[in-house]
Amino acid sequence: MRKLIYIIAILTIVSCSGKEELPKGIIPPEKMALILSDIYLAEHKAANISLKPDSSKVVFRHYELKILEDYNTNDSVYKESFRYYLEFPEKLEAVYDIVIDTVSLREQVENAKKKQK
Incomplete structure (x- = not known):
């Protein structure tokens, strides 16, 4: 089910955005959205x-570092990418649209699982 969420998120970002070149070292929007989704969920858990x-805060930081590791990135690349998106509000908005959709979809899946039990 997690793969379905990722596929939907990636298809959404690809269909909504052009093929603009990103500066070297910047996380692509679809991957950034997935990272942010996981980070917000980890923040909620913590x-x-x-x-x-x-x-x-210590527990959250542990979650955050694990998420970045799972996405094969590090804290400095993540922060630099976030700064980049902050400079381009339209790109940041597109990323957050995917974050909202991804988190909502995950929540619906979790609620459906709870109802089945």
């Missing part, structure tokens, strides 16, 4: 753990 705020 915030809902019954820990002190400082401890929750």
Whole structure:
């Protein structure tokens, strides 16, 4: 099911955007959207753990680094890519449209799984 979410997200970004060249070292929009989706979900998980705020931040940072590793990138490339998208609001908006769709779809899948149990 996770692959379906990725495929939908990638198809959405490809169909909505032209084939503009990105500067070297910038994460492509579809991959950036998937990373951000995972990071926001990890942030939600960390915030809902019954820990002190400082401890929750440590847990979130662990999640964040694991996500970046899973996407074969690192913190500096992620931050530089985020700065790049901040300079181009229309590109950032397209990325966040995919993030919203991806997170919503994941939530629907989780809710469907819970109802089946």
